[in-house]
Amino acid sequence: MKKIRVxxxxxxxxxxxxxxxxxxxxxxxxxxxxxxxxDFVESIDKEFNQDYKNMSEKIxxxxxxxxxxxxxxxx
Numbered sequence: 331m332k333k334i335r336v337x338x339x340x341x342x343x344x345x346x347x348x349x350x351x352x353x354x355x356x357x358x359x360x361x362x363x364x365x366x367x368x369d370f371v372e373s374i375d376k377e378f379n380q381d382y383k384n385m386s387e388k389i390x391x392x393x394x395x396x397x398x399x400x401x402x403x404x405x
Contacts, residue, residue: 352362
């Protein structure tokens with residue numbers, strides 16, 4: 331797995347609480363964020379995949395219609 335370093339802003343109080351709880355299990359904050367990120371992506375893929383496809387198709391249709399309208403206005 332390729333990893334990159336990112337800068338994010340988080341609530342300091344919540345971060346401190348998370349660190350204390352993770353230390354009980356020997357975990358790291360980066361592991362926690364990575365788990366949440368993975369869960370987020372997987373849930374989006376499962377729950378919204380079909381909705382995304384439908385939305386993408388509708389957007390493409392709208393883009394086509396807009397292009398036709400723009401062409402008719404230019405000529």
